[in-house]
Amino acid sequence: MTKVRIYELAKELGVSSKELIDVLFNEFGIKAKNHMSVIESEDADLIKELYEEKNDSEDEEVVNPKDGKKNIKNSKDGKKADKPQMVKNQTNAAKKNVDEEEIIIEMEDTITVKEFSDKLKKPYAEVIKELMLVGVMASVNQEIDINTAEKVAEKFNALIAQKEEGNNEEELDDIEQEDNDGLEKRPPIVTVMGHVDHGKTSLLDAIRKSKVTSTEAGGITQHIGAYTVQLNDEKITFLDTPGHEAFTSMRARGAQITDIVILVVAADDGIMPQTKEAISHCKAANVPIIVAINKMDKVSANPDRVKQELTEYELIPEDWGGNTICVPVSAHTKEGIDELLEMVVLTSEMLELKADPKRSGKGTVVEAKLDKGRGPVATLLVQNGTLRTGDSIIVGSTYGRIRAMFDDKGKKIKSAGPSIPVEILGLSEVPEAGDKFNVVKDEKTARIMAEKRREKDREQRLHSSHKVSLEDLYNQIQEGTVRELDIIVKADVQGSVEAVKQSFEKLSTDSVKVRVIHGGVGAINETDVILATASTAIIIGFNVRPDGKASELAEKENVDIKTYRVIYDAIEDIKKAMVGLLEPEYKEVVQGTAEVRQTYKVSNIGTVAGCYVLNGKITRNSKLRVIRDGIVIFESEIASLKRFKDDVKEAATGYECGIMVENFNDIKEGDLLEAYIIEEIKPQTL
Template sequence: MSKIRVYELAKELGISSKKLIALLKDEFDVVVKNHMSVIEDEDAELIKELLQDSSKDDNEKECENIVDEYEKIAEEEVVNLAKKNKKKKNTDNKSNKANKDNISLNSDEVSDIIEVDETITVSDLASKLHQPIADVIKNLMLSGVMAAINQEINFEIAEKVAQKYNVELVKKEEDLDDRLAEEAQEHEEDDDANKVKRPPIITVMGHVDHGKTSLLDAIRKSRVTSSEAGGITQHIGAYTVRLNDEKITFLDTPGHEAFTAMRARGAQITDIVILVVAADDGIMPQTVEAINHCKAANVPVIVAINKIDRPGANIDRVKQELTEYGLVAEDWGGDTICVPVSAKTHEGIDNLLEMVLLTAEMLELKANPSRKANGTVVEAQLDKGRGAVATLLVQNGTLHSGDSIIVGSTYGRIRAMFSDSHKKIKNAGPSIPVEILGLSEVPEAGDRFHVVKDEKTARQMAEARKQKVREDNLNSSHRVSLEDFYNQIREGTVKELTIIVKADVQGSVEAIKSSLEKLSTDDVKVRVIHGAVGAITETDVTLATASNAVIIGFNVRPDSKAVSAADKEGVDIKTYRVIYEAIEDIKSAMIGMLEPEYKEVIVGKAEVRETYKISSVGTIAGCYVLDGKINRNNDIRVIRDGIVILEGKLSSLKRFKDDVKEVNAGYECGLTIEKFNDIKIGDVIESYTMQEIVRKEL
């Protein structure tokens, strides 16, 4: 027995699928799920016979009613709306008006189901419905909506109008980011043929006072020549220099913090890093941090040994120290380029730039200037006179003034574009930094930008991304943590546990790094990407965010900025007093046996402002409570310069002469610590409790 689909039968009957589905249920007691469901031919014939006469009468009556209503509406209003459009549109309207008596509601002339976007213009809707524009405007007016031909209406309004023509509208459920990916894919086919050499993008890093800024100034003064080559303005954050008709782009945001913050947002824009090391000072803590950040990002490093004009300069000592961190100079048999330079005398500057170009040549940096542009936001700000101002670094394609772009979750049309010398330009190719105006909001540094076909598409994409961000925040899953590490191994989401180690002394750092890396197995690798002495800082959390790492602190504590950043980014921070506890926790996490029973809760912090020594009592600390509250019965720890020097209990807590149980933030107090008198001004007393938590099953 043959069957027919609901939408096909609805088309034959000249009614909507929704109306037919309701009719089947109410009149024939036949329940169908949707327009794609099938019914028996016998039932279909019965329905046709029943509805044939009444449907014909209704259609004729409905047509007469619409013509009558149309004549009652003041035609002048419709014509006036149409006259606001182009002459071509007006010609179409006159033709449509002349044929108004031939308006047909026969569903055979229109599609039963039409897909549309979230919004649609009146003219596009009329085109999809195969109806005169004036008639669609009339129906909008009957619905209480005054809309011109080129005005956009939302899906709900369009759906009501379509129902009057027995047409069912369906909202497109297209992923706008997928559309962007498809557009990019269209250009990938001709990328190999159209790719040309592009300038390298350089970031300068190093320790404080080792000459990063001086080196950049020296490069700028010696190589930034004509206005075409580019000057430097402090607000744009990037500039271009020339050497032998070759361009090099420098990011004027040196330092590992900016470098890693951008990488944490998915922006891998640096091709080469110049690591500045002072010849008279050698490797310092920030130098080590910069090396580790570069290794984590897998970016080539060129070492600029600066200050060779100083009396105490020792180039060989710097090279020797570099070998301890896996950077072996070329003349010592390694693959790291080391260039002696002097920012003061400009000695070696040309050689350094030549080495940059040589490294860039080995990397074969290419881009396709003929495609739509994409790249990264270097920095952005809100200017009172100009609105949202963003510095973009074009990484592929060519950016033109007037292009519509989407930047992260914001969008806009480029109203004006300026070079690094603040001259107005019309286009910018790969690796060229530009400052643009015209964005709807201020984007974040590190946000990616793409050129799209029009501003409407950009706006839709931005709204979709904002919605996705809101959903991700509601359903956010934390980054890798020791508690759920074993689950992630089993699910295949992680194959490597990345760790950052901070300790009170260098010996502990090396011991923990060595012990943890020995825990690696064939299935899971433990990798320590950074180890240093000192308190856990916001920079460590930023690196952990970019590398999806766990931070382990030994005898050190995170500062307040690090704690808030870790909470915001979902970074796991673990602190220990015994090395073996850290090793056992990592080992247990790898085999799925970790069972944390307590969680440390910081109750309050107080700073020691004065000390008093009394022979019969000991040392009394006069403190000011910074935040939270200090409780007499809570455990405390004494922190000096970010390092824990004692964990213990309070023996007394007073306000003036009275013993008290607790002291809140903003008040002063006096306290003594059990069996400890070596309290100094500037120490921080941290009060905490251990809260029992319920362990989730693995």
Template sequence: MAKVRIYELAKELEVSSKELITVLMDEFGVEAKNHMSVIDEEDADLIKELYSEQQKEAADKKEIIEEYESKINEEITKQQSKNSKRRKSAAVRKAEAEKAEETPDEVIELDETIIVKDLADKLKKPVVEVIKGLIFQGVMASVNQEIDFNTAEKLIESYGSFAVLKESNVGEIAKEQEDEIDDVNEEVSEDTQVKRPPIVTIMGHVDHGKTSLLDAIKESKVTATEAGGITQHIGAYTVDLNGEKITFLDTPGHEAFTAMRARGAQVTDIVILVVAADDGIMPQTVEAINHCKAAEVPMIIAINKMDKESANPDRVKQELTEYGLLAEDWGGDTICVPVSAHTKQGLDTLLEMIVLTAEMQELKADPNRRAKGTVIEAKLDKGRGPVASILVQNGTLKSGDSIIVGTTYGRIRAMIDDKGAKTKAAGPSIPVEILGLSEVPSAGDRFTVVKDEKTARNMADARKEKIRQEHFQTSNRVSMENLYNQIQEGKVKELSVIVKADVQGSVEAVRQSIEKLSAETVKVRVIHGAVGAITETDVSLAYASNAIIIGFNVRPDNNAIAIAERDGVEIKTYRIIYDALDDIKSAMIGMLDPEYKEVVIGRAEARQVYKISSVGTIAGCYILNGKLTRNCKVRVLRDNIVIAESTLASLKRFKDDAKEVAAGFECGLSVEKFNDIKEGDIIEGYIMEEIKPKGL
């Protein structure tokens, strides 16, 4: 085969011999020592083909660049002709030309995106040259087009400079805005303060008639739509009483929703504690009392179900004294009103007591300032997007206002009052439903009106970043300080749960209730909780985290069901929270390491020993007590000392295999992997019986 010298091929290809040697070594793996080295003609043809393709690509690229440059020059010419009246002086143009010829700065600060024209100014290069450089990178961009930081960084480095990402001052701006909000909140002027309606929360034990009492007051029917007669969501309603407005905040009476009741006490002025006259003080009643005392909120005791024959209000008053509440007619300062939601007995007196208590508190607010308040409830509506029920506590909220709600922001597109009618403004103590938020906020989040949506977005981003940093700092990482503690804990099993619900308040309450089920042996951890249907993303997370999915008043979509079946992910849906907690307890008990106890089933004495070469040692035994079963575990005792533990290899009666041999009978047996049985040895048979855990 003909040979070709490297320098001849380089001359033909119009490249240097050194460059050709590098290509041969890198691309073709051909060892070439110097320009006088020879290669096969076949390799030479391949190299010629490679270079011809590269030249063709370069020619095509050059043609594209020339065509693009001509278009750019035409645009620039047109722009210059339009701005001919505003042309700069010759001296200014000369200064700019000199500036363009200057070398760029060594370090250039950039935002996450930059317009090509601005990049050219920073590089102190003509726009055409910058566009040409971008084309060589494979990026087709016009003068006014934005490019990302990575693209700009590569171009800047090609000019021998360095690009750095400009640090965002969002955090500083947000901090200033947070301080501004705090300052506004602190501004209190008696001249601008006016009387506001009281915010009343109804609390009490499940099935003591809280919702029925509220129904009787506002003459609506809420209970009929609730599962199991339990109020699962928080709602707020405003009623008029002789020209006086009262806002009622209805919290669930379910024992699992302690967190929601506690949140209600934080935003309320007066608490109506409903106690059934025929039932008395119950565990959740005690919880409600404790929440109210902690929040220092005045209580009015509504002794409900007075229409029943078994009603005993004096017993209720007596039980209240055990918790430091003494009725007014008994010489104390706790207002107790006997009522009946069924017959509407005592409702007028109850409302009068609310108005009287509110007057004593002198509840006031400034309606002419920026609004602030609390989210009562939030959900994701299929047609309307994120919807939040909020309670204005100060100021006046208007349609079109920009608000920051926890880590969420938005501009109010619409406001709906508790009667379902659209409204343009809501003053102090008025509950409304708002649309226009970027995400579903958490129930209990505080909201504040800010000057514009950009400010709200910056503050929300800053809060999210702060929460993220705090999460990283508190994550359970092994360090020298906690290493010993983690070793001491040993291997702790963990049940991971994903919670999805129809409203945010339910998510929070279910999350807290589930996590309270943690025991020493099994830890329950809610790895994700959100509003909305169970989706493919939830199933994927459950599959990756080995978790179960709990749905509360929501269902999985078809795709989620299919993927869950394929991946073996368990999805449980509930309407009553009791059922969910019971199932999780069962799951936790199932996860506990089973406990075993040893049960001796029988003892046999070896009375004669036979050694068979092909089988091993066979012992002729007499069953002393109990029985021996085939394949049971055995231990061999000699002088009451255990000399071997194994399993029965065979058990026979005469020549036939036996499943078991009872006391008083003889048998032949062999012990697996043990042939040193002697006459007089005791073979003790036993089984390991699992003890099923009954609870935590």
């Protein structure tokens, strides 16, 4: 049922809002607070009928005050009766009152004094004077809120009508063109899925003829990447998603934004648990699947066994009478790569993938991170329209204006059409991986929309409290003091944050609920420790370390910080803590931190880091991790520790020393070298 505002109905009937409010109360018993109140459309129709009847009766007869006779306004013989002077004066007075009162000013949450004055049709000085009388000091270009605007509007017999929330959101949902005139063929978006270590990234390497695996910790892909490949005259966009079960959410996101999925199955291993999950995601998203049976160069390869297992999931190979394309490939020998790409192109032609490059750009965030030199950096996949440098965009609950845009090869570009992945600079904050982005008319609109979304998110964030650590979690559960385990997750990239959050929340049981109260990108800082103190949470760091102030504050406030390089270890520790099986055998003890002030390259030896010991001490037998911008980039041991030309056993706080890192020469000025040792401790009895 639709609703009508009082001021809109009053304007339609040609009466003042005050008069209409009185009529509503006297005739219908409806109480309306002010001109912004709403009434049902059925009541509005009854009021219109009432005024029509009233007008009809006035048209039929009017008493002349001079002789008391009735004058017919519209007589049957067509002669116009004399208009009584009293009625004319009353009508003019009412019309004057309506004109004075019904100045309707539509505004959002805020409006500038200049714009407000223009809409009131009053001089700026007069409006500023009235603002001062209500206790607001504002210049011409400053903004005032809606409450202040209403107070001032009353002085000028004007009404404030706030724009409905969600109007901007509705504008984002553009109506697609009904005809196909503006639609053009676009490249297919292909996601590579499968079980861990079945050769997904190696297969992409073979296609792109470049190495990606070498840059990943342990050879496992832990972030989503997007790449564009040129095949003859056709372009294909690939999304490389991790295979471990912890990244289920990342694979699900890939299935939602992709057109075709290449499901990689090892010919010597067959269908595995994460392969099953990938199939489920593809089916839920109704995405066509091309199966790449990899590792055909191995002696133990058995493609028929893979095809047999595929039939159990309703994926019948084409050569067995079904419609699932299966291509035997080998990332190592490049066997079957060309045929696989031909199948991708053929499938995309059958899907008739089209988009409108002339409309404003929209799409999805593939990955996002915080870069110390460039600020928030986001990898976007344009799904429709064209994204251009200088566009104002809203991305989830953040916004910005695109300052620079780069393609997947790092080349600076000015625009990107449908199905093209780009890296952009210019956002106000790091967005969430998987957020939708839209181009809007200007940065102000984007900011207002982002603030509204943030406000909604803020309202949903509530948490509660007990001091807890992994070591004593089980005891506190048994005592009944813990019912919820709050965790703060910090990681090097946004995709990892989401994956770790998803994994932890799945660990909830009847005894204890695991809740991730915050997730962010970058080093663990003081703000994280303060939040953990307030909510009694554990801080989990994935590929990041706490900075110096955060470590000191955590020790002072007794906040538990755990850091991990591999997600399996973090999940396993939380599991063991929840069931009371956490029995640590080794403990890491940080000895000290040194800052690299200068580097020296020595031929035939390597790079020597000239360091200043900031705190603690650096010992010759310490293990070492290299930290750059709060992120651990390498872990090793000390190859050499010297003061001047002499080898020394240790270097204390405030001293300078020369350090060589075992098997690592890419040391830069400003890096931090954190020395630590692993101490064996006795198992804890629960």
